[in-house]
Amino acid sequence: MSMSSALLTDHYELTMLQAALRSGAACRGAVFEVFARRLPGARRYGVVAGTGRVLDALEGFRFGEDELAFLRDGNVVDGPTLDFLAGYRFSGRVYGYREGDCYFPGSPILTVEGTFAEAVLLETLILSILNHDCAIATAASRMVHAAGSRPIIEMGSRRTHEASAVAAARAAYLCGFAATSNLMAGRVYGVPTAGTAAHAFTLLHDSEEQAFRAQLDALGTGTTLLVDTYDVAQAVRTAVELAGPELGAVRLDSGDLGEAAHEVRAQLDALGAHRTRILVTSDLDEHAIAALAAAPVDGYGVGTSLVTGSGSPTAALVYKLVAREDASGVMRPVAKKSVGKPSRGGRKEAFRELDESGTAVAELVTTSGDRPAGARPLQAELVRDGEIVGRESLDEARARHRRAFAELPAVAHQLSRGDVALPTVFD
16 A cells, blocks of 8 residues: 555644644744653664655655545545645755764754644654664664674564565664665665575475575575574585585574584584584574674574564654744744653754763753854754755765764663663753
């Protein structure tokens, strides 16, 4: 099913729009910010991802005849609101952290400036993308760190919604995954693709030997053979007999992966297959990957934990009004004071303070407009007068994450529960 990004608008956003049009407040200038009050789970930092997808969605955010007919036939909004939606074009400005950068509680990772009517309609669109992609990217970053120099393949498409699978593959690659098994992510975003056979391929054939021979005949000796359908030791022996010492890799998908990897490495070496790699899969997350650090493993395949954010499927981001124009045309800071859910008023700018070694020591968030001396600005202009000006390649974002992660203090790299890595300092 295809749909316009405009129908990602939530019903309550249209309710506010209709009421604001009726009261005359819809045309007032407004500033909304996206931020997290906290980091979910045991996270010590978050990773910004999905900004490029937000820009793509914003560019096509239109209410066409089909969308307007749906709203009209369902009596969702009144006639004047339908007229407004028919001519809707976002003409405001958007600023935000670049993809791949890290963020912390209170970080204004996206700022939307425009009229209230223009900006309020974007809440669900923006949050649905950023909450998913930032959660996946943060989990992916932790996994990549746990893996060290060993590559990880993303292979979680069968464990999530089909559209989420593509977005997850993109976010994982942004944070250092080597490839994905999702071909749509390869086509749309240029993420390298890779994959191997499943147990069904072995079970299809009359013997494991026939299955291996068929795969080798089709794909060559550089392929990866799955060796745990029956007996691992026998499978490894058969694989090397058929492919020779130039067999690319074997994959383990069950049991005690650390123990099995040691046994298979010894067997491969004894058979002369010293360069045959060992890949492991089977419900891996960052903790399981870290536990395999001492095992003779050459790469990982991660599925379910990646596409579900490794236990934190949302980044807990919110979209809040922080400033609005009053009746006289003056922009005023506004903030909610709800118990447990307060916000800070005023349009903010953010900077990262680094020490002499280049390690981040604080996130500085200011409403003064002043730039702290020596601090790195975190927001960039993404949309100017409704036109996209901040689009960049996925490879640029991938390189930025490497730099941003290298800035983090050592505490941020720990996988155990603990406080966030950097304090957020508000002026």
